Amino acid sequence: MEERLRLAPGGLIALDHEGYIVDVNDTFLNELGYEKDSLVGNHLEYLCGTSGKIMFHSYFYPTINLYGHVKEFLVKFSHSDGHDVPFLLNGRRYQSEDLFRIDIVTLPMTRRLEYEQELRQAKDTLQQLLDEQEAVLTELQKINDEIQTKQLRLTEINNNLILASNLDTLTGISNRKHMQETLVRLVYNFWKTGEIFSLLILDIDYFKRVNDTYGHPVGDQVLVKLAAILKKQAQHEYTAARYGGEEFIILLPGASEDLAVQFAEQLRVAVQETNWDEVSGLTISIGLSTSGEGDDQLSILKEADDALYASKHNGRNQVTHFNTLAERT
Amino acid sequence: MSKEIRERNHINVFGKGSKTIVMAHGFGCEQGMWQYMAPAFEEEYQLVLFDYVGSGRSDLSAYDPDKYSQLHGYAEDVIDVIEALDLKDVIFVGHSVSSMIGMLASLKRPELFDALVMIGPSPCYLNKEDGYKGGFEESDIRDLLDMMEMNFTGWASYMAPMAMEQPKETKEVQDLEQTFVSNAPRIARQFAEVTFLSDYRETLHEAKVKTLILQCAHDSIVPVEVGEYLHQAMENSELHVLDAKGHYPHISQPEQTAAIIKDYLARS
Known part of the structure; x- marks a missing residue:
């Protein structure tokens, strides 16, 4: 090797096909404290620790044989005094007709590695x-x-x-509080949009007699049974509520006077035709009102109540709409 | 299925002959390592080369860390490859860790294998308390993993904030750089762990397929005694010690290695 290469600012190693060291320059020898004679003829793995040996054999050696070069391969070589020195290796396969060499350039990278370790x-x-x-x-x-x-x-x-x-504890349908809240909404909606609604109030005919004759438990049963009929008739669009005692109210959003009367009549008949054997028959009286100019929740309730009073007064088991009262008197 | 596996394991089939040799690369490598030895078989055998999932040009997105946390996962690859090509009675040539992978596959599906050729095999790379000398201490393996980490791009530069997303290595990434394992550092690390921490000594006596053990006299990774150990433990095996250095006789002495294998196949 000529002098300039021997003193090049980087280590130079030449390996044969199997990885034995054929030649090495002074720079590399000085960095690791070896004499040339002690390295040439040895396998490169002589300088590697165990892990370096595996890296050399599982990465460096096959790579250089398959691709002809290896770049920036990090490996630790043992200094003659025993400590490890990390090197960066670039290797290239040189092949001519009669010569096969793996040429390697080495740079020590102790400080670089420290940076990297920090990272x-x-x-x-x-x-x-x-x-x-x-x-x-x-x-x-x-x-x-x-x-x-x-x-x-x-x-x-x-x-x-x-x-x-919102529910009445005995009958399970809406209670008075919920009915009143719903009524307020309907009134407010009527004021705002003019959408009419009707209010139906009903009372069981001679309910006191039922209680007196059959006892309160049977009276309660009757209330529950009637509530179920109301709920069924009201379906989802109307709200059936227990107003108190044996009085019930059904709110009928969107229902005109005619529609309300029709509904009430159906309801009255449905109740009458129900089997009430436990109390030997039962009927209801109904009063109706429909929202009109100047109405509020109090007036509309009062009107329906007046109509109910008229139904009772006129013989019970009948339907009266408030609007027909004036005509009669 | 078969087309999927062909692509997944980047299978290459060539050569002429009715008998098939499947060649399987070892840790850190890919099928390209067979290029020096394969020509010696092309005229007489059909050759099948492939990459394990996670290596070479395999489909990295098919990598499943659970499946490949044992050599059995890689043995599945071998069986998949053989089945995808509708083969049986193949001659399986495995290098290094692939030797054990081939043996595990043959235990599972003996009818697929006619013979195993193990190049530089080891059932266990660690020195064990029972006196077995695999060649390495656990600290060596940790050192190795450290060295790998520092050598392969993607480790040191794989800064923590990015690690959060754990992106799956895609085909595109894979195509960017076609070098040994360096593009999939996490896979390479796991393969290294699975390989170097494996211990399949207990299963050796189950192996029934006839086997040629090829051991370099001066192997740098596997002590020569390990070849003898394997030969003792596997009833239907033959041991051939090559006067060679290193761990890659099929690269450093391809003609000689091929001749030994051919001789074995002709005799058995």
């Missing part, structure tokens, strides 16, 4: 922090999920409570 350490620290953050986030997410589940449950309970507070 890797920083990376590991970051990764650890991220993992911790991730764990906290997962925990938070879990807590959040639990809160959401509980909130859903609470909402459900709340909705049930609202529903329960």
Whole structure:
């Protein structure tokens, strides 16, 4: 090897086909503290630790044979005094008719590696922090999920409570409070949009007699049974409610006087034709009113009540609409 | 299915002959490693080369860390390849860790294999407390993983914030750079762990397919005693120690290696 190559600012190694060292320059020898004679003829792995040996055989050697070159291969070589020195290797396969060599250029990279170690350490620290953050986030997410589940449950309970507070405990249909709230909405809507509605109030004929004759438990049964009929007739569009005692109200949104009378008549007949053997028959009297100019929730209730009074007065088991009262008197 | 596997394992079939040789690369490699030895068989055999999922030009998106956390996962690849080509009674040539992979595949599906050729095999790379000398201490393996980490792009530069997303290696990434394993550092690391921490000594006595064990006298990775150990443990095996250095006789001495294999196949 000529002098300039021997003193080149980088190590030079030439290997034969199997990886034995054929030639090496002074720069490389000085960096590792060896004499030329002690390296030439040895396999390169003589300089590698165990892991370096595997890296050489599982990466460097096959790569250079398949692709003809290896770039920036990091490996640690043992100094003659025993400590490891990291080197960066570039290798190239040289092939002529009668010669096969693997030429390697080496640069020591102790300081570079220290930088890299610092980077890797920083990376590991970051990764650890991220993992911790991730764990906290997962925990938070879990807590959040639990809160959401509980909130859903609470909402459900709340909705049930609202529903329960709207219902009459005996009959299970709407109670007076709910009826009044609905009535206020209907009145307000009538004022705002002019959409009419009707109010039906009914009373069981001679209910006092039922209680007196058959006892309160049977009276209650009658109320429950009647409520079921009202609910069935009202279907979903109308609201049937127990107003108090044996008085019931049905709110009929969108129903005109004629429609309300028709509905009430059907209801009266339905009640009359129901089997009431337990109390030897039952009828109801009905009073109706329909929203008109100047009406509010009080006036409309009063009108229906007046009509009911007329039904009772005129012999019970009949339907009266408030609007027909004036005509009669 | 068969087309999927052909693409997944980048299968190459060539050569003429009624008998088929399947050649399987080892850790850190790909099928290109067979280029020096394959020509010696082309005239007489059909040759099948492939890459394990995670290596070479295989479909990296098919990599499943659970499946490939044991050599059995790779043995599935071998069976898939043989089945995809509708073959049986193949001669399986495995290099290094592939030797054990081939043996595991033959235990599962003996009818697919006529013979195994193991080049530089080892059932266990670690030195064990029972006195077995695999050649490595666990600290060596940790060192190795460290060295790999520093050598392959993607480790040092694989900064933590990006690690959060854990992107799946895509076909495009894979096509960018076609070098040994370096484009899939996590896969390479797992393959290294699975390979160097494996211990299949207990299964050796189950092997029934006839087997040629090819061991370099001066193997750099597997101590020569391991070849003898395997030969003792596998009843239907023959051991041939090559006067060669290194761990790649099929690269450093392809003609000689091919001649030994051919001789074995002719005799058995």
